[in-house]
Amino acid sequence: MTLRLVPTEEAAEDRLAALARLAQRTRDLMEAVTLTDVPRDELDAVATQLADLTGRLRRMRRTLPWPEVGPEGEIRNLGNAVTGICNPYAPPLVIEPAPGGGVRAEVRFGPVHAGPPGAVHGGVSAMVLDHLLGQAAALAGVGGMTGTLTLRYREPVPYGEPLVATATVTRREGRKSWVDGRIARPDGTSLVEATGLFVTPTSWPVS
Amino acid sequence: MTLRLVPTEEAAEDRLAALARLAQRTRDLMEAVTLTDVPRDELDAVATQLADLTGRLRRMRRTLPWPEVGPEGEIRNLGNAVTGICNPYAPPLVIEPAPGGGVRAEVRFGPVHAGPPGAVHGGVSAMVLDHLLGQAAALAGVGGMTGTLTLRYREPVPYGEPLVATATVTRREGRKSWVDGRIARPDGTSLVEATGLFVTPTSWPVS
Numbered sequence: 001m002t003l004r005l006v007p008t009e010e011a012a013e014d015r016l017a018a019l020a021r022l023a024q025r026t027r028d029l030m031e032a033v034t035l036t037d038v039p040r041d042e043l044d045a046v047a048t049q050l051a052d053l054t055g056r057l058r059r060m061r062r063t064l065p066w067p068e069v070g071p072e073g074e075i076r077n078l079g080n081a082v083t084g085i086c087n088p089y090a091p092p093l094v095i096e097p098a099p100g101g102g103v104r105a106e107v108r109f110g111p112v113h114a115g116p117p118g119a120v121h122g123g124v125s126a127m128v129l130d131h132l133l134g135q136a137a138a139l140a141g142v143g144g145m146t147g148t149l150t151l152r153y154r155e156p157v158p159y160g161e162p163l164v165a166t167a168t169v170t171r172r173e174g175r176k177s178w179v180d181g182r183i184a185r186p187d188g189t190s191l192v193e194a195t196g197l198f199v200t201p202t203s204w205p206v207s
Numbered sequence: 208m209t210l211r212l213v214p215t216e217e218a219a220e221d222r223l224a225a226l227a228r229l230a231q232r233t234r235d236l237m238e239a240v241t242l243t244d245v246p247r248d249e250l251d252a253v254a255t256q257l258a259d260l261t262g263r264l265r266r267m268r269r270t271l272p273w274p275e276v277g278p279e280g281e282i283r284n285l286g287n288a289v290t291g292i293c294n295p296y297a298p299p300l301v302i303e304p305a306p307g308g309g310v311r312a313e314v315r316f317g318p319v320h321a322g323p324p325g326a327v328h329g330g331v332s333a334m335v336l337d338h339l340l341g342q343a344a345a346l347a348g349v350g351g352m353t354g355t356l357t358l359r360y361r362e363p364v365p366y367g368e369p370l371v372a373t374a375t376v377t378r379r380e381g382r383k384s385w386v387d388g389r390i391a392r393p394d395g396t397s398l399v400e401a402t403g404l405f406v407t408p409t410s411w412p413v414s
C-alpha cells in the first residue's frame with residue numbers, strides 16, 4: 001500500500017503546485033488589468049481570449065473540497081480568500097510563528113487593493129487582520145469563532161511597500177480570548193491596529 | 208469646443224466599458240481557477256497563455272489615476288478594491304441609497320471569498336462593511352476617515368446566495384459620527400453586524 005500511496009501523493013502534490021502557479025499567473029493578470037492602457041480593440045481581444053481560457057478550466061470542476069491537510073499533516077487552507085495559494089483572490093498571506101510569540105506575516109499590497117487615492121482600502125487591512133488574529137488564537141490553542149473585531153485606523157496603508165502584520169493573544173477568561181494585532185511599517189510605525197475577541201465553542205473538537 | 212469634447216468623452220466612456228468587461232472576464236477566470244479540476248498539463252497550458260495575455264496588457268500602462276468623476280459629475284471609484292467595476296478584485300459592490308435612509312447593496316459572494324468550510328471569510332465581510340459604512344457616512348455628509356470599525360459575527364455568511372448589506376448613520380457628536388451596518392439574509396436574519404466611528408477632518412474640503 002505504501003508503495004502505491006507515495007507516487008499518488010506525489011502526483012497530487014505536483015498538481016497542486018500547478019494550480020498554485022496558475023493562481024499566481026491569475027494574480028499577475030489581475031494587476032495588469034487594473035494598470036493597463038492598451039487600446040480598446042486590444043482590451044476586447046484579450047477579454048475574448050480570457051473567456052476561452054475560462055471555458056477550458058470549466059470543463060472539469062472539483063466536486064470535493066480542497067485537501068486541506070498536507071503530506072506532513074500540516075493545515076494548508078489552499079482555497080482560503082486570504083492565505084490560499086491556489087486562490088487568485090488571496091494575496092496570499094504567508095503566516096509564521098513570531099519569534100516573541102504570536103504570529104507574523106510580511107505583506108506587500110498591490111494596486112488591486114486600492115481604496116483612497118494612493119492607499120490600500122481600509123477593508124483590505126481589516127480582512128488581513130481578521131485572518132491574522134484568528135491564526136494567533138489558533139496557534140495559542142484558543143481557536144474558535146471570531147466574536148468581535150475592532151479596527152483602529154491610524155495612518156493610510158501604502159501599497160507596493162513591504163509591511164509587517166503581527167498578532168498575539170493578550171488575555172484569556174474562560175472560553176474567551178483577546179488578541180491584539182496590527183499592520184506596521186518595517187520601522188515599527190503602526191498603521192492599523194486590531195483587537196479581536198475569540199470564543200471557543202463548548203463542543204470544540206479536541207483533534 | 209463642445210462639439211469636440213463630446214466625441215472624446217464618448218470614446219473615453221467606450222474604453223472604460225471595455226475595461227469593465229475585461230475586469231468581469233477576469234473575475235470569471237478567478238472563479239474558474241478556484242473550481243477547476245482539469246488535468247495538470249491543461250493547467251500548465253492555460254497558465255502559459257495567461258502569462259502571454261498579461262504581457263500584452265502590460266505593453267502600455269496608465270500613468271494617470273482613474274477618471275473618478277463621470278460625465279454626469281458622479282463619483283465612480285473605478286479602481287476601488289470593493290466597488291471598482293474596472294478592478295477584477297472588487298466583487299464589485301453596487302451601492303445605492305436605501306429607501307428608508309442610509310445605503311444598501313445586494314451582495315452575492317463567490318468561492319474566491321472562501322473562509323471556513325462552506326462559508327465566506329470573516330475578513331471579506333469586514334471589507335464589505337467597512338466600505339458600506341463609509342458610504343453611508345459620505346451620503347449623510349459626514350464623510351471622513353474611518354476611526355474605528357467593530358464587527359460582530361453572528362452566523363456564518365454563505366456564498367452563492369443573495370444577501371443584503373445595509374448601513375445608516377445613527378448618531379453625530381461634533382466631528383464624530385457613528386454608523387451601523389450589517390449583512391443579512393433577504394428575510395432579515397442578521398449574519399454580521401458592524402459599527403463604525405467616522406471622524407470628519409477639520410480641514411475637510413467643502414466641495
